[in-house]
Amino acid sequence: MNKQVANYGLFYTKLHQLHWYVKGANFFTLHVKFEELYNQTTEILDELAERLLQINGRPYSTLREFLEHASLKEQPYINPLSEKEMVQTAVDDLVLLRDELEEGIVISDREGDAVTNDTLIAIKNKLDKTIWFYTAFLGKDPVPQKNN
Structure with a gap:
């Protein structure tokens, strides 16, 4: 679960990047949708971290920990992305x-x-x-699901 805490912490930042840099005909739609998605991500991150605490875990809580343990990769915004590329990145x-x-x-x-x-x-x-x-x-x- 802690790996997912790291993933969601990093994903939250990546979504802000998309939200801030989106341009184009779908700006109004995507700007709002990326904001909704990072708000949903915050809720999930909080659920995971709080559940870890409930079972005596220690959720990652620093940017360094997020970057060290996430399977998602950080992507500096150097080259502009199209709206579709931004959405595909989120997907x-x-x-x-x-x-x-x-x-x-x-x-x-398995652990019950x-x-x-x-x-x-x-x-x-x-x-x-x-x-x-x-x-x-x-x-x-x-x-499709990975196991399908």
């Missing part, structure tokens, strides 16, 4: 986040931690829906 990260939740779901189920299991399944459900929305914006089908 790629969302897919990685969703697919990695599966490991936590399996572990929490029903609360953590339910929490992770609920987060995965949110991500599935979000991926569907953003891939629909791109005119694509939702990205």
Whole structure:
């Protein structure tokens, strides 16, 4: 779960970058949607960190820890991205986040931690829906589950 805390901490920053730098015909739509997505990300990050504390864990809480332990990669905004490239960047990260939740779901189920299991399944459900929305914006089908 702590790896996901790191991922969500980094994803939050990456979403701000997209929110700040978006330009084009869909500016008003995407500016708002990226803000909604980083607000959702904040809620998920908080859920994960608080659950870790409830089970006597120590959630990562610094930028250094996020960068050291996240599987997402930081991307400085050097070259402008099109609106579609920005949305695809968010989708790629969302897919990685969703697919990695599966490991936590399996572990929490195996350990008999029903609360953590339910929490992770609920987060995965949110991500599935979000991926569907953003891939629909791109005119694509939702990205299939990793194990399908």
